[in-house]
Amino acid sequence: MRLAVLGAGAVGSSVVELAADYGHTVTAYADSQSAAVDADGLDAEAVLDRKATDGIVGDDGPADALDAAYDVLVEATPTTLGDAQPGFGHVEAALERDRHVVLANKGPVAERYADVRALERESAGAVLFEATVGGAMPVLSTIDDFDPEHINAVRGVLNGTANFILSRMGAEGLGYEHVLAEAQDLGVAEADPTFDVDGTDAALKGVIVANVLAGDDEEYTLEDAEVEGIQDIEGSALELAAEDGRTVRLIAEVAGGSIRVGPRLVPENAPLAPTGTRNIVQLETEHAGRLNISGRGAGGPETASAVLADVGRLPEL
């Protein structure tokens, strides 16, 4: 397949780097200011080098990437809420051209799921978004394999930064602020970790799962989620939990049409109490009990793997 990759962050650049390894060609690559376009395929190393040294990917404008020759548009620009722009506009442009879309950007499917599905119905192209939930973990494709109608609930630890902070607080008896600063020093937490620690990031993933489970019956957005973060967790709460063989984890729970994210008590050796940045998702299936999927929920090559797995699932146009 020929890929146009929008977004030059960790995920977009990893897709460009790894595409050839999966037998695909990158014909366009853009960040918010610039683009490189070549119908015969870009030299991945050259464009990545140029982005690293000059801060731009090429001499074309971002709009040229949208108009380039490609089969699949990979949308890896930063997630935005509300109208989910500019990501949503990119999805719209590609589908109107009857191209496929693979999303790493959560905005369009968390905030405008029905709009995306409506555009998809009118298009010869399809939209896949495995990378939006749980990084490398095959969560959405597994739900799809099982058929959403045979899944009763989905629970998971879907934010590595929050999980790292809670596991350090629990293991070392340290306070939230101390551990957060440490996580920032280690590069586990971003300079502005708000979306990670206030539950927004986990909630967006929960909303996407809820949309997939509901099919076209019901649409969910971030507004429908009940969200609580980990900023006010007292160290003493983790101590008390530990005395009782439990710990606290930020859990996203999707069941019966409700989406809930918040700190919850879980047995300390339970699958839902992973340590460090590890993520896990539990599917409650109707006929096959509980299924656990765990792995790396974030990172450039990890999330790019999910993007490229989606590309591999798409039919020829």
Added chain:
Amino acid sequence: MSDSTEEVRSYTLRLELVDEPGELLRALEPISNNGGNLLSIFHERGNVTPRGHIPVEVDLEATPERFEGIVDAVREAGINVIQAGAERYSETLTVVLSGHLINTDLSDTLSRVQGTTNATVTDLSLSAPEGTEDASSARIRLATEQGAAEDVMATVREVAAEKDLRVIEPLAAGGDL
């Protein structure tokens, strides 16, 4: 596995004691001597029966087989067993509350949860690292009737919201996921 008869379950024993010193101990000894684990004792001194007996409600954990032996042993000790075997409290819920627990009257918080729901506090652990004036946390174990966990949680949430306390809820009733 949950089908095993060896699984420990929660039971409630309703007893009537003669109002004499040592009676309560005499009623409880056969329970612990026969492998029962006492969870809570509710001694209703202010609620004397027409015959002048004091009702006592004992919550305990035991395997079903041992529970039969316990009831026999209590009766053999001459204690009046009014009700046995009805599993009144069969689910447990553990929650952690954080905030100004002491200043907002922790015992009132607990009484309200117990008073408005079919739940009883079976364990309480408090951690107040900064002294009682500052934020502290408490771990509370509640025994509830089968199927009442969600109602109990709703009450806990309501009382906590009113007192500006933070609740860390279990993932599910029983919390064993």
